[in-house]
Amino acid sequence: MTAAHADIIARHDKVLIVDFGSQVTQLIARRVREAGVYCELAPFQNAEKAFKELNPKAVILSGGPCSVTDDGSPRAPQAIFDAGIPVLAICYGQQTTAVQLGGQVEGGHAAEFGRADIQIQENSALFEGVWEKGGRYPVWMSHGDRVTRLPEGFTVKAVSENAPFAIASDEKRKIFTTMFHPEVVHTPDGAKLIANFVHKIAGLKSDWTMAAFRGEAIKSIRAQVGEGRVLCGLSGGVDSAVAAVLIHEAIGENLTCVFVDHGLMRLGEAEQVVTLFRDHYNIPLVHVDASDLFVGALEGVSDPETKRKTIGKLFIDVFEAEAKKIAADGRGAPQFLAQGTLYPDVIESVSFTGGPSVTIKSHHNVGGLPARMNMKLVEPLRELFKDEVRALGRELGLPPAFVGRHPFPGPGLAIRIPGAISREKLDILRKADAIYLEEIAKAGLYDTIWQAFAVLLPVRTVGVMGDGRTYDHVCALRAVTSVDGMTADFFPFDMNVLGRCATRIINEVKGINRVVYDVTSKPPGTIEWE
Ligand SMILES: Nc1ncnc2c1ncn2[C@@H]1O[C@H](COP(=O)(O)OP(=O)(O)OP(=O)(O)O)[C@@H](O)[C@H]1O
Ligand SMILES: O=c1[nH]c(=O)c2[nH+]cn([C@@H]3O[C@H](COP(=O)(O)O)[C@@H](O)[C@H]3O)c2[nH]1
Numbered sequence: 001m002t003a004a005h006a007d008i009i010a011r012h013d014k015v016l017i018v019d020f021g022s023q024v025t026q027l028i029a030r031r032v033r034e035a036g037v038y039c040e041l042a043p044f045q046n047a048e049k050a051f052k053e054l055n056p057k058a059v060i061l062s063g064g065p066c067s068v069t070d071d072g073s074p075r076a077p078q079a080i081f082d083a084g085i086p087v088l089a090i091c092y093g094q095q096t097t098a099v100q101l102g103g104q105v106e107g108g109h110a111a112e113f114g115r116a117d118i119q120i121q122e123n124s125a126l127f128e129g130v131w132e133k134g135g136r137y138p139v140w141m142s143h144g145d146r147v148t149r150l151p152e153g154f155t156v157k158a159v160s161e162n163a164p165f166a167i168a169s170d171e172k173r174k175i176f177t178t179m180f181h182p183e184v185v186h187t188p189d190g191a192k193l194i195a196n197f198v199h200k201i202a203g204l205k206s207d208w209t210m211a212a213f214r215g216e217a218i219k220s221i222r223a224q225v226g227e228g229r230v231l232c233g234l235s236g237g238v239d240s241a242v243a244a245v246l247i248h249e250a251i252g253e254n255l256t257c258v259f260v261d262h263g264l265m266r267l268g269e270a271e272q273v274v275t276l277f278r279d280h281y282n283i284p285l286v287h288v289d290a291s292d293l294f295v296g297a298l299e300g301v302s303d304p305e306t307k308r309k310t311i312g313k314l315f316i317d318v319f320e321a322e323a324k325k326i327a328a329d330g331r332g333a334p335q336f337l338a339q340g341t342l343y344p345d346v347i348e349s350v351s352f353t354g355g356p357s358v359t360i361k362s363h364h365n366v367g368g369l370p371a372r373m374n375m376k377l378v379e380p381l382r383e384l385f386k387d388e389v390r391a392l393g394r395e396l397g398l399p400p401a402f403v404g405r406h407p408f409p410g411p412g413l414a415i416r417i418p419g420a421i422s423r424e425k426l427d428i429l430r431k432a433d434a435i436y437l438e439e440i441a442k443a444g445l446y447d448t449i450w451q452a453f454a455v456l457l458p459v460r461t462v463g464v465m466g467d468g469r470t471y472d473h474v475c476a477l478r479a480v481t482s483v484d485g486m487t488a489d490f491f492p493f494d495m496n497v498l499g500r501c502a503t504r505i506i507n508e509v510k511g512i513n514r515v516v517y518d519v520t521s522k523p524p525g526t527i528e529w530e
C-alpha cells in the first residue's frame, strides 16, 4: 500500500476480515462495504501483521475448509481477542474461537450442508430488531465439525438440529459466533446481522461512500504524483475510464491516456473507444496499434497462464515505449503508470504460499505484470469492487455508455480461444461475438446481463448445410448475472433468443457450425474460460 492510500484509509473506521480459506469470504467483505464500512481481507497467515497495520475497530473471522481438530490447523491471532474489540466469528471462525478461548470442538457428528432452520433461545445484540426469542429462521450451513463445549462467558442464543451452538456469544466481551454463514444470500437476514455487528455492536460509522471517496482519492493521487506525469492505460472499460477521469480531476494536463490496440479487441471496438473518449473528454489520448506485436508473440502459445503473462509483459513494454515518446514534448517522461485495477483483480491474482486460497488466474494487470518495471503504479481503484466503481463513475458524471459497459478482460479475445490463437480464429470469434451482442441488445437484455461473450472452441464437429457436410468449430455462448464478478450465475435466456443467436451465427459466420450455451455458475466455474 502506498502512503497516499494509507492516508485515505486512516480516515475511516475499519473492519479486518481474517480469511481461513472459505469459498465465500469475499461475500463478507461485500456485506460490510454495503453497510458503508471500509474493510480489508487478510489471509490468516498475514493476519497478525494486517491487524497491527490496519488497526481495525472490529474483526470478522471467516469459515474455512480445515478442521480445528487437525494438528497445525490455522488459528486467529491471539492479539485480536486480547484487544477487546468486537469479533464476529463464522463457522471455522466460531470453531477456532471456541478452541482458543477454552471450549471444545468435535468432528464426526452429523454434518449440515445447505439450508437449515435455527430456533432462537435468547435475544442477542447480533440479531436485535431482526430475530425474536422463540422464532425459527432459515440460514445456510456448511460444516462437518461442531462446537461441543463453549468457552467461559459464552451463552447459546440459537440452536439448529445439528448445531447445538448455531449462535453463541459473550455479549459482554462482544464476541459473537455463528455456525451458519450470514454472508450468503441463502441466509435471507444475514446482511442485517452483519450490519448490526458493524453499526450497533462495533459502533462504526457508514462513512465509506463514493462521494467521500472521490475527494479523498483526488488528494491521495496528488500526494503520490506531485508535479510528476502519469500515463494511464485506457481500455474503454469502466475501470480505466473512471481511473482516467479521476486522475484528470487530480492532476489535469499531467495525464496522458494510452489505448493499446493489441489485435485482441472485439469488432469495431478500437475505433469506438477512441471516438467515445475523445468526444467526451479533453484528455490527450494516444492510440497505439500493437496488434502485430501481441498476436505475433502469442503464436503457438496455448497455456492460459502463459498467454496472460505474455500479454501483461507486452502491455508494460508498450507503455514504457510510449512514455519515451510522450517525453518528446520537452516536459519529461511520465514516471507513473495508472491502471484501473480493482480489489477483485488483486484478490484473485495473489496467492500466499501454503495459504488457503490458490491463484485462480493471473489478471494481466496484477499477477501478469513483469517483476521489473520502470514506472511506479498509480491504482486509485485498488480497494474498490466493480459496483463501487460504477457508483464512482456516476458520481464523476461519466456517460452511461462507459458506466454500464460490460467488463472486457485486458487479455481480450486471446483468453476466449482455448488453445493456440490465430488471426483467422480471431476473425471468426469477432464476428460471432458481434452477432451475439447485437441480439442481446435487440432483446433489451444488455443491462440485465452483467457480462456476455462468445468463446471459440478448439473442437470441430460435423454438420450439414445445404445438403453438404461441414466440419467446423463449435462456438460457446456465455452470459452471466453478477454484482461484482466474484460470484456469478448463468443468465436464464428465453430459448427463442438463444435460438436466434445460434441460427444467425451459424448462417453468417463461416467456420462455425455449432453453438452451445454455457450454464456454469461461478464458483465452480469462472466467468472467462481461461
Ligand atoms: N487495451 C488496453 N489499452 C490500455 N490499457 C489497458 C487495455 N486493456 C486493459 N488495460 C489496462 O488494464 C486495466 C485492467 O483491465 P480491466 O479489463 O480489468 O479494466 P477495464 O478495462 O478498465 O474495465 P472492465 O473490467 O470493465 O473491462 C485497465 O483498467 C487498463 O488500465
Ligand atoms: O482486465 C482483466 N484482466 C484479466 O486478466 C482478466 N481475467 C478475467 N477478467 C475479468 O474479470 C472478471 C472475472 O473473471 P473470471 O471469473 O474469469 O476470473 C470477468 O469480468 C473477466 O472478464 C480480467 N480482466
Ligand SMILES: NC(=O)CC[C@H](N)C(=O)O
Residues within 6 Å of the ligand: 022, 062, 063, 064, 065, 066, 067, 090, 091, 092, 093, 142, 143, 144, 145, 146
Ligand atoms: N464452512 C466452514 O467454515 C466449515 C468449517 C469446518 N471445516 C467444518 O467442516 O466444520
Ligand SMILES: [Mg+2]
Residues within 6 Å of the ligand: 235, 237, 407, 408, 409, 410
Ligand atoms: Mg477491460
